[in-house]
Amino acid sequence: MNAKVKTEAKPLKQAMSGAELFIEALKKEEVEVVFGYPGGAVLPLYDALYRNPIRHILARHEQAAIHAAEGYARVAGKPGVVIATSGPGATNLVTGITDAMMDSLPLVVFTGQVATGVIGTDAFQEADVIGITMPITKHNYQVRDLKELPRIIREAFHIATTGRPGPVLIDIPKDIATTISNPEFVTEVDLPGYQPNLTPNVLQVKKLADAIAQAKKPLILAGAGVLHGGASGELLSLAEQMNIPVVNTLLGLGSFPADHPLFLGMGGMHGTYTANMAMYESDLLINIGARFDDRLTGNLQHFAPEALVAHIDIDPAEIGKNVDTHIPIVADAKEALQKLLELDLTEPQANEWRLKVKQNKKEYPLWNSEDEEGISPQRLMETIHEVTDGEAIMTTDVGQHQMWAAQYYGFNKPGRWITSGGLGTMGFGFPAAIGAQIAFPDDTVIAIVGDAGFQMTLQELGLIAELNLPVKIVIYNNEALGMVRQWQETFYEERYSQSLLPCQPDFVKLAEAYGIKGYSVSTEEEAESVLRETLNSREPVLIDCRIKPKEKVYPMIAPGAGLHEMIGVKP
């Protein structure tokens, strides 16, 4: 077996240092922007950066740098690149790396490391970053020899962006960055152990076509794989041609237009009644690029009990992991759907089913309570949709505000929705919005955050002020960890242990301290007028919205319950 890397040697005329080589390699990968934070072990890299035109975004904390890179990667169609120093710089990235791993975001992360001679001696700012990040990266490398650096960087970008995307980390010891050599750049990669399969097995696609023809209750479940594969157009064609209703996962939102008559909403723990009952009752469930996460399936025993399950996924390990799959299709979503659409498809005889689904949609819409003073968080989200024509890039943390955004914003196109799904990271939304705004400087980018999550990464107000990035921060302020509070109310007899946060800064003054406009609104009229005035402006704005503190996210599948056992389905 040939395990050697095929190299296309292009010796450069002058010798260069490892750090210069690093910059050259980034240029070859067409990197336009890097997110990072300097420190001792990466001084050589930053020195090379000083003399080169790659844009560097200086976050105020490494965690924010990597979340910004994630936001960038989610919408820019390019990998996010991060630099942090050794030791604490690297360990501060751990949450972001894990988040990117869980949500399949392409990142290439560079960490500094102490010099090769002192690795393993507990040197100043030394941490075993390779060991720490092994289970949370798609792959990681430590550069032991400068000659390997060009190959490693090429491979890292290749691995991060192909197949199921994910984070790749490269650990560069300080002495490697300062060594001078005549590097040979590589253009091709030869990774015999990494050959993602993009093309579907024709027989399985044919099987799926047959299953569609015979189905009485067909349903499409579309996940983030559709977005990664750029397969929204194909998904729309399939759904429309076969007249099959569509459910989205949380991360799949935007892959299918929310205002389409065939759209049933998001499925899962806080999904719509219609979507969850459709999954429960379907006889053919076509999963395209979703991983049957437990927040989607609820109790697996009650998940789609009647359904023949077809699963299109680029990662073979996801197929059959949680749910028994009858038609496995390992492929890129776009290629698989294209192959399927090329076949002579027969529309399923499913009129009764469509009627039922339609009735459910009408009978069980999302609802909100009206028995409390303050801004309705649900209507606030609808207002944001209206003011931005549903075109804004929306980012969130995790929790109630995230679920309301998912339920009520109504994403009609791909690449507008950035949220921390798998890992559920508080403090993600605001820095992620910064990354999205860097990718799309002219678009409206709104960070929907809770008052608690915002306080985890609010130091980045400094960054948006410095760059005058027109990120809009909308705080869903209920003076609590809303979702924790909701669970304590529902499952812990209202024992609000450590979930109420009445002591909080004056967010308006806080914004003003950074030179950013701040507003506080406590009625829906105020909120609407401020949103109209500011959301489409060209400067950063913070809006502290006092929402109804006791409002809960409904409907809900209690932990351990099945899809059909939703609570809070109707007022």
Next chain:
Amino acid sequence: MKRTVTVTVLNQSGVLNRITGLFTKRQFNIESITVGPTETEGISKITFVVHVEDARTAEQVLKQLNKQIDVLKVTDITDQAIVSRELALIKVLTTPQTRAEINVIIEPFRATIIDVAKDSVMIQVVGNFEKIEAMIELLRPYGIKELSRTGQTALTRGSQKQVTELKQYSILK
């Protein structure tokens, strides 16, 4: 269920760590693991025996291993015709009376005594898991002072056996 799996890997630093880390992360239990170089330079082979609950978990083991960039090939050889071997070193207490007896016991196992001391002998035995287990059981009454086992390594046979268990494969049923 017990599965024997072989994994060929690029001999990169940390590759064993990646694999054992994966087992920890996914809660797969390793019974034994052996590693060594192969006929090709730069490529190593890992043989491990793993306990899994069901066929789904067994499949996950293979798929997750396959996802590792440094892993070239993963094969579950449990149901193939294989030669599986393990070496064990066993230090058994002896008295002048039992020494001959022990010799007789180990002889059918084609085990050898490789070290003799005043009150113990060290026995080396090579064989599959069951054979070694059987010999250890026979020696246990004499008092096993120390025991060290390598874990199993395995290769598939040059020619695979004819299908004999028809029910597993039959179209006749």
